[in-house]
Amino acid sequence: MVTPTNDPDFDVIVVGAGPAGATAAHRLASGGLSVVLIERAEVPGAKNLSGGVLYASVLEELFPGFADEAPIERRITRHVTTFLTADSAVSLDYSSHTLGHPVNGVTVLRARFDPWLVGKAEEAGALLMPGIRVDSLLTQAGPDGRRQVAGVRAGDEELRAPVVVAADGVNSFLARDAGLRRTPAPHHLAVGVKAVIRLDPGRIEDRFGVRPGEGAAHAIVGDCTQGIGGGGFLYTNQGSVSLGVVLRLDALQASGRSTSDVFEHCVRHPGLEPYLRDGEIIEYGAHLVAEGGYGMLGEIAGDGLVVAGEAAGLTINNGFTVRGMDLAVGSGIAAADGVAEAIGNGDVSAAGLAGYRRRLEESFVLKDLRTYARAPKWLERDRLYGAYGELSADVLRRVFSVGTSPHRPLRALARAALSDSRVRVRDLVSDGWSGVRAL
Ligand SMILES: Cc1cc2nc3c(=O)[nH]c(=O)nc-3n(C[C@H](O)[C@H](O)[C@H](O)COP(=O)(O)OP(=O)(O)OC[C@H]3O[C@@H](n4cnc5c(N)ncnc54)[C@H](O)[C@@H]3O)c2cc1C
CATH class of the missing domain: 3.30.9.90 (D-Amino Acid Oxidase; Chain A, domain 2)
Known part of the structure; x- marks a missing residue:
């Protein structure tokens, strides 16, 4: 058992005011814990980059009516997936106004959105410390002699807390510092x-x-x-x-x-x-x-430390949608609840913080990561980025080209396009079957 550190400055230190950190800070502070949220940027969101489609159901659950209040850009009602060649485009185009109500995907610009979410954490009582870059974790010997995280160091300053939430994004020096994450493979x-x-x-x-x-x-x-x-x-x-x-x-x-x-x-x-x-x-x-999906997930709790959001590798790219922000919010909630439970029980060891992992497993975050666990491997197939776009464009070019010689049926056109392409039938079958299993 690792008991909370003596003489802490806060109950919890959250590093990183992106969606994961801001959500964790909001939830912890709402539960009555003293929380500091440290962000290296002078203004949250200033350094953050995202494509910008936020799948917002999780935020709608946290803040009902959120889309009417938060600085969102547009409600996405049209999804288009396009295979592009040098001179043609083949698209799957789905649009429905029902996608906008209730709220589903919305576009956000992080420089506007992050300050709003951080504001929610501040309203709940979290203290924001902007413009401070955390350099390393502070550790101390626990009662059993094991090193446990006891706070953070930023320049000459030290801040102490029984638990640190590392929500410092994809590079997460803190998770690496604690030995919870290795440098990801390219x-x-x-x-x-x-x-x-x-x-x-x-x-x-x-x-x-x-x-x-x-x-x-x-x-x-x-x-x-x-x-x-x-x-x-x-x-x-x-x-x-x-x-x-x-x-x-x-x-x-x-x-x-x-x-x-x-x-x-x-x-x-x-x-x-x-x-x-x-x-x-x-x-x-x-x-x-x-981009590693479920296969990238490692340890997410150590003695006095949990890792949330993209710091834990929580993203999904299945070719149709790129998700990271909603998973960051979901993990922020699970991390906060796991941390509050551990502090309540007086045990902030990795075992005491295991409630975070359990909650994450039960939430949409790890369920969805498991669903798409095969997607990253499947998306490594080179044919997806060239040969299939060319093949589908060629089939459609033949379909829509009408001349004076008799037009051939679709199956004959498709066969001819396939035999002219770089794709072999066995590739098509293998990629198709793997794709069905991956998606
Ligand atoms: C080009 C691109 C397109 C993307 N498109 C999408 C998309 O369309 N939809 C989607 O959902 N996701 C998308 N993502 C992924 C998404 O942006 C991330 O998954 C998400 O931002 C993760 O949130 P987070 O809170 O875990 O980390 P971040 O948003 O990265 O926040 C981490 C925070 O920690 C701060 N920080 C880092 N180190 C320190 C330190 N040492 N001390 C203090 N503060 C620190 C950073 O300044 C930052 O504010 C995209 C990403 C990129 C790069």
């Missing part, structure tokens, strides 16, 4: 590059075929990343669009290309240019993204 990491492009709201609605207040989320595969494993996204905000590419690190390295070159190619792509015409880039940034 195929478990991607680099995301994103620009926010200003566009008139009316133009957005015309170009993307959405009503005022509603928006579209485009997931793009293929030539927008020049065939590099990963994908592009194009999301509508209120008066801007977010365009980005997420490139698997191993595939990017193998390609020899730079992220900025790939991004430039994407911005100028003829399949995307009509959406972006006359837009003005007002923000640009790059950030790592965890």
Whole structure:
């Protein structure tokens, strides 16, 4: 058993004021614990980058009516998944106003959204310390001689608390410092590059075929990343669009290309240019993204420490949706409840904090991560980023090309396109079967 540290400054120190940390701080403070939320940026969200579709049911449960209050951009009512080649686009386009009510996916800009969520934590009584970068964990010998986390160190300052919540994002130096996480393998990491492009709201609605207040989320595969494993996204905000590419690190390295070159190619792509015409880039940034899914999850509790959100590797990319923010919020809730229980029981050892893992297993977070556990491996298949887009475009080109010679039935056109393509039937069967199992 590891008992709470003597003479603490706070009951809990939360490091990182992203969705995971802000939610954990809100919940802990709402439960009457004294909480400090430390954030390296001067203003929460200032350094945070996200594509921007937040699946919001979990926030709606926490803050009923949240979408009417929070600074969201648009409710997503249209999802488009596109295979892009150099000169064609094949899309699956789903739109329904029912997706917006009750709230489902909404676009957010983190510089506006994070301060709102942090404000909720402050209203509940958490103390925000912005502009402070935590350098390391503070440890002390527990009663049984084992080292236990007892706080954090930032510059010359030390802050003590029986439990630290590491919600410091994908790089999580704190989780590594505690030995809970190893440096992720390159195929478990991607680099995301994103620009926010200003566009008139009316133009957005015309170009993307959405009503005022509603928006579209485009997931793009293929030539927008020049065939590099990963994908592009194009999301509508209120008066801007977010365009980005997420490139698997191993595939990017193998390609020899730079992220900025790939991004430039994407911005100028003829399949995307009509959406972006006359837009003005007002923000640009790059950030790592965890891509390993369930396979990346390691230990999430140590003596006096829990790890939440992307610091624990909690993201899902299944090719249709990229999720991290909702999982961060869900893990923030589970972490807070696990920590409160451990403090209540007077045992903040890894065993005492095991309630966090149990709650996470029972929540949508780990259930969804398990559902898509096979997706990262499946998405490593190179054919998804080139050959299949070309094949489907070729089939459709043949279908829609009408000449004076007799038109052949679809099955014959598809067979001809397949025999002309780089795809072999056995690849198609193997990828298709694995895809069905992965998704
Ligand atoms: C290009 C891109 C596109 C994405 N698209 C989507 C999407 O559409 N939908 C989605 O749900 N997710 C998306 N994600 C993933 C999503 O952004 C993350 O999963 C999510 O932000 C994780 O939340 P978090 O609270 O765990 O960490 P973060 O949001 O990364 O927050 C961590 C916080 O900790 C702070 N911090 C870090 N180190 C320290 C330190 N030492 N001391 C003090 N503070 C520190 C940081 O400044 C930051 O505020 C995308 C990510 C990228 C990069």
